[in-house]
Amino acid sequence: MITDRSESVDVLYVDAPQDHGTDSVQAFVQALSQQVRIVRRNLLLLEMMKRRRLLDGQLEVASEIQEKLTPAARCRGEHWETAAFYKPAMWVGGDFCDLWALPDGRLAFAAGDVSGKGLPAAMVMSNLHAALRAATTFSDTPADALTYVNTHLQHSLIGGMFVSLFFGVLDGETGTLEFVNAGHIPPLICTSTWEVDEFAIPQNPILGVVDHPLESDRRVLAPDSTLIIVTDGVTEAGGENGEEFGTARVADALRQARDRTPEQLVQSVTNAVLRWRGMGPQQDDITVLAVRRTSGA
Structure with missing residues (x-):
């Protein structure tokens, strides 16, 4: 035997x-x-x-496909410029980050987080990418688009999964930003005078759980102001003492940036998180998206 x-x-x-x-x-x-x-x-x-x-x-291959679905590190339009950083904790991740120009010239952009990480979250991320882009082709407002996406996710997510998302549409010429924050971390706004403030507390619940009406909000971005959106891989990054990085340290990192370009703001945040984490491993997907209305608007 x-x-x-x-x-x-x-x-x-x-x-x-x-x-x-x-x-x-x-x-x-x-x-x-x-x-x-x-x-x-x-x-x-x-x-x-x-x-x-x-x-x-x-x-x-899956990692390469997901990289194709995320924005380039730097993009620029006539009245706006952006920078993005995306790093999954595994081969692929569940953070969501996207931006694209609409037919009328406005900039659509979104950043969010699928619950969990790895392959299951990455599959939902790809689903969300397609659903949101499709929804903007027949929706009048960001709220209409996310209402469709929410219904779609309810039929495609398994139990216990959900999505938090900030979705905005910017008219760079006028500075008008129409947006929906569905349960996501409030973005920060960096003004041309180096002030950093919280931008918009979420008024809508997370997506993919229950049917609910979503509401859009509207603000005007001043020239040379930049919106910063992060995921919880940034704010919940653990330091060597176990303390989380937190939103206040994100704001401090933005104030310490060498200049106000989107690239420098994103780099300042990601470098600060890396220093804070020290020798500790990356526990969650990390996304930082910066959208700036340029002074030529």
């Missing part, structure tokens, strides 16, 4: 004549069984390595 610590059991049966030495036959069988067990174990290891390489390859 050939056994190992796994649940599988192999049986080796040998029918030897009685006139052959019992001890020598038994020694031969034991040696043979050891060799068979080693070969069998090596074959199993090779199969596991083959499957792992296949899985790693699929995860790498």
Whole structure:
């Protein structure tokens, strides 16, 4: 009998004549069984390595696809400019970050967080990406678009999953920003005079749980002001003492930026989080999105 610590059991049966030495036959069988067990174990290891390489390859492709779904590090339009940082905690992540120009020239942008992380959250993120872009093609307001997305998510999420999201549409020429905050961390606004304030406390609940009407809000962004949206991978990043980074430290990092360009603001926040975390591992997906109305508006 050939056994190992796994649940599988192999049986080796040998029918030897009685006139052959019992001890020598038994020694031969034991040696043979050891060799068979080693070969069998090596074959199993090779199969596991083959499957792992296949899985790693699929995860790498999934990571490349998700990278295509997230904004470039820097984008610029006639009346706006943006910067973004996106880093999943695993191969792929559940943070959501997107921006695109609407047919009328306005800028649509969104940042949010799917509950959980890894592959399940990444699948929801891809679903959300497609649903939100589609909804903006037939919706009159951001609230209408997210109402459709909320209904869609209710039918596609498994129990216990949800999405927090900030979605805005900016008219860079007038500075008018129409937005919906569905249970997400309130963004921060950086003014041209280096002031940093909380922008909008969420007035709507999270998405994907229950049917509820969503409401849009409207503000005017002054020239050279920048909206900063982060996910909880930033605010809940743990320091070496166990304390969370928090929104106040995000604001401090923005004030300490070398200048007010979106790239510098994003870099200042991400560097501050990295210093705060120290040698500790990244526990959650991290997203920072900066949207600025330029002075030429």
